[in-house]
Amino acid sequence: MYITLIDERVAKMAPEFTRNGLQRAALKWGHQFSTLLYPVARKTLPYRPKMWWIPRLPIWAHPRRAPHSRPWSTPVPAPADELRTGPGVQLIPEAQQRAFDEAPLHDFIRLHPEMRGEHSPTGHMWISLLSTSPRVQGAARRRAQANRRPEATAPAARVTPAALTEAMKREAARLGLAAVGVTAYDIKYNYAEYHGLAVGDTIIVGIVEQNFDSTQMCPSLRSEKAALSAYAGLEDRMRLLAEWIREQGYAARAEGFVGESMVIPYAVQAGLGQLGLNGQLLTPNAGSRCRIEVMSTDAPFLHDTPVDFGIEGVCDKCQICVRRCPAGAIPAIRKESRGVVKAKLNTKRCLPVMGKTAGCSVCMKVCPVQRYGLPAVLQEFEATGRVLGKDTDDLEGFDWPLDGRHYGPGERPRLAAEVFETPGFEFDPGRKVPLDWVDPTGTNTEALGY
Template structure:
């Protein structure tokens, strides 16, 4: 099945000791470091470790075979339009940080990720600031080019590939996917979706600081490339405004609508070439681009047959069945269980690591299913095994960590997953404040990035 990514006993001890060291220093870091330090000015050193974080900047061009009939479910996300509109009218979607301002406080469960955030902040914040500056004037910088919509779309996708985006797609803007705090900021009725593939080797080491740093570095690379692509669109005579990786919209529905993948049971976008081992970014534009269509790659069918992430999730936060939520039929994650575990285990990402499509690619998974009727790698330690930083143990198929109650608790943090309306902005010291605008990249720093 390819290269194995198992740690030896000493490396697992180091994984545990690293976690314990971070926990030991966390109270000190919480008091001495600002929650969102402005580190964009810190120079990035060309050290070898950065290669393990670097995203793959190769466009996805390999053909994807058609799925077997048993794996076909239909293109797009299953929606109940009347219920979706009703939910939007009752309570529009809100920015997660605005909805839960306690996430910025000193007791935030993601504060335990301070080491990975600290080391990647210069690159991520720098990319966010460059994108924010370019968005101050999102309008056209040249007369409208004499290209047909089809020609313009082909040229835009060629430029995206040249810049190093793994995939790009086009779809229609839908205010129901846009957070209420950012209504009216789109510059057109078309959305361009960009994807970059996260470093493969580092992802296989999840959960770990190395894997989390690779994820954050991928976001930084994506920010820069989408900013440059927006500049190219403006140079053709149209407006373009990238949203930023923290997001002003739910990006996964846009990516599905643009034919770039399908919604997995783990709540993430599954792409044919890299599963959910990728990062997504969107921009609005008034360019007359040809819209792509959703595609049934067979990924939902693979999820239905596989369900490895459901069994392997250490927090037990992934349901085995989809159900309706706000007019969308999906597997709704238990955020109250997922969030604190993610924050205390360097981003966790076990659900990403154990996905066969992430590891082997959809063509290999489809080929194995066609040949044997089974999911490639299922019930093997090669795919399902992971090392747990809280105890330094390796967990293979049929075994997962037993998490004590305190792992799910964060003293001083009261997270309400059923909250539907913002409760106001709170500064890190607890004082009421205003939501920072995005003119200097503060939006990207709201989560500590």
């Protein structure tokens, strides 16, 4: 009886996203077309940063990929005791410090400069980038220009930190950010190339919610474009929020989506979510269907604290992404890594697959927290002891671009060895770069086409 009830509820809550045969064939042929032209398209990679000047339609003219502009307001119920693990993520501070002292984190592109070139395993994104680059680069350019003057533009407002924080969060909601959180700057989360650029000891984490319908179509060009459009919307909103802070009399500097820091640890510390087994930030309202950016400031905002939403407990009961990942890249067990207890994704398996399958993101698509929101998942667990949508095709099913087939629960694509090959790209997580390393293309994060 419970199973019937769950199925009925899932059917009622979720519209039908499964493609028909014709759409699946289009998915497959679209992928083959993009692969066929890839050798030519990748030669244009060095020129892509210059696309910001191309005129573009307003984002509302792209309803299928536009991010949502609504602040999250759904209350999140307290999790059942069985699902509680602890606030945020389990940290081992001494091990974190040791890892940082021995090898600080580096910008991935600096560590692997070949990623920028024509051998990039994500070069297959060229079709999505073709139509979204002008918007993404335009937003990034405006932010980089604003960052040239991160200092205050007015005398400091005479208000209490609590009133200032409340006003900032109101402004963030007005700008269309889904959520913001405040936490302390931590050099351990800052890539070594960007040490010293923060303008204060406080970090604001901003989130934009990615388009719901398009995300349920992962993997596809449509969902990949929705992700890139969400980044563009986030860049503009964070730049405007930084401007507002400067007008209140404090310095503020938005980092941009290419990133100078690891944003997920900051988001967890700011109480915006917890780490899912899929390695992503699971927010209570939209799971990992969101894009995150941070900014540094010297404004005296009140800091938020990590929260136990019950997400790690839900993951332990769920494990859907572990079973559904076509590359088998998600471990079921958390282990300590650089002082953080987490399920460490096998990037070497994930990255090439992601690059060749329109960003893949099956692990995002099949996540019940992404699809139904945590309140519904907790409610279902409380009532039935089950994970909402688990074992249903509606949640777990996906169409696979490499063969145009639909894979329901219990089935996974078989990936040939060459899918994991990345000619010209040598993935080496242990690689070290000298701090004075100079990008041979001269296009560092700040200068990327701006």
